[in-house]
Amino acid sequence: MTFALNISRSLMGQPWRWRGEGADARDPSYLPDDLVTQLLMARGCPREALEAHRNPTIRAFMPDPSLFRDMDTAAERLADAVQRGEDVRIFGDYDVDGATSAALLIRLLRDLGLEAKPYIPDRLMEGYGPSGEALVRLAGEGATLIVTVDCGAQAFEALAMAKATGVDVVVVDHHKCSAALPEALALVNPNRLDEGDEAATHGHLAAVGVAFLLGAALVRLLRGRGWFATRAEPALMELLDIVALGTVADVAQLRGLNRAFVAQGLKVMAKRRNIGLAALIDASRLTRAPLCHDLGFALGPRINAGGRVGQADLGVRLLTTLDPAEAARIAGQLDHYNEERRAIESTVQEQAEALLDAQGNRAVAVIAGLGWHPGVIGIVAGRIKEKAGRPAIVIALDEDGVGKGSGRSISGVDLGAAVMAAKDSGLLVAGGGHAMAAGLTVAADKLDALADFLDERLASAVARARDDRALLIDAVLAPAGVNPEFVAAIEQGGPYGAGWPAPRIAAGPMRVVKADVVGNGHLRAIMAGADGRSIKTIAFRQAESDMGQAILGASYDRRLWVAGRAKIDDWGSRPAAELHLDDAAWAD
16 A cells, blocks of 8 residues: 555544555656646546646536426426516525525526515524425415425425415425425426436536526526517526535535536626625625635635524525625625624534543434524534544434434535435434435434434444545645745646545645644644745644644654645735645654
8 A cells, every 4th residue: 555655644643645546646756747637637537528627617517407307397487487477486595505596596587587586494493494384375475486496305295285375386406305206396406316317417516506507498498489589688607606606615516517617606706796795705804806715614604604693584685686785784794693603603512522522433423412503503513523533413402302403424424315214214303415414303312313323324334434534645845835836836726625625735844943823723833844945834723633732742853744735825915825734744
């Protein structure tokens, strides 16, 4: 077995390996002539597809929307609604994917001459997904067509109640489906079990991506009906900024069409034509055009904060407003709610981590607490997953003994399928999701049984995933090589995110010049190499880890290899490069 830099066990307890299979990739002295080609191929891009992936375009990756089951039926019903001027409601989930999916359809329908209205359920009062009561109420208000986005694939009872009123419901979703499907006029979801092979290859799309495909089918259909003979055809591509935001924030795999959505969406976002997004960028204190990671760490969390601890519909209102003053006000509210969310999250995380040790060696950490805020449990589950190195489900219990849970998984472990199986076994009131994330409702007296069920079902998959764990390295540099020019070069292989990881750089060997703890347990260090150059490094939330303690206590005569992501630090008078650490290992 070949280890990168001969590191078989790092300070974080894992081996380092070279990403990619070429012999040259395993030779740290090899400098490829074309770095971007090496990065693309190491991420699974075939040589014949290199040019398409260097600049991923919608034209190169867009499938025919009609490939998907019920797509044409959904487009036909929406086209009829546009031409008749019907009362249409867009029922979205309260997270970023739901907000962006709803906003995309509302903006598109507005450009087509129809003012559709959003409905976003309150997380605390109504919970996830469409309720029968809400759908019946919308029908009673005059809605003749309801489109659910980022929800509905498991809403059997709610859709049956809606059907009884006579209102048509179209479901646009991406979550896992059961073999049986709820009663809807159309259910568009690449993860339907009866989906065709080609369409099923797009199961990694976020709901906003599926909504974009529906939008393309709708525009094509209306074009064929002559709807644009006397009116302008909407610029569908101008909505890609919204698609990019929802795709990245939902941690969808950035491969194929999703890469094109994000690459082209970032270009649209840089033009600041969406008034709400421009206001959100300003509220996030970004002074440059957003990059891919800004969507996940700056813009997305602020949209999410409305659904987590504020008003659930603020996100979709922001993304659809045409009033700059209203946009600035809503963006400010979301920024405030995001700060509130951070404080609540910190408290819940501290309490959840205190309970983690009591989980023993279960395959899935199932942690529950009375009175925890349901709006932050998904974020905390992600933190627990990272700390424990295994899937985690964090559950907020109310005084009636009902728990709302959110889970996050590790690569190679399908948590969504396991949660659906637990529901089918009678352990859950409700549950669903996808491979990497899931949500559930469970009675307090079923918690132990749920943990046992997940342990039995997922133990082998978790063990395999953890045994296969390794830190993958793309390149080795001396400290002088970690510079803005290098960061600009590797960005050409992006956009990077889930399923298309950002390059990880090993640098060294280096000595620790200075190390301290900043913020909420972050480790900051200046390190110097034999080339006489030094670089700034930071390891988020790692001050108490084995790596953090080793770096803090390192003597000057000991040398380290460090590995992480090279980023631009633009806080100073001129941009500089820094390394965001994932791991470190002794070099001697």
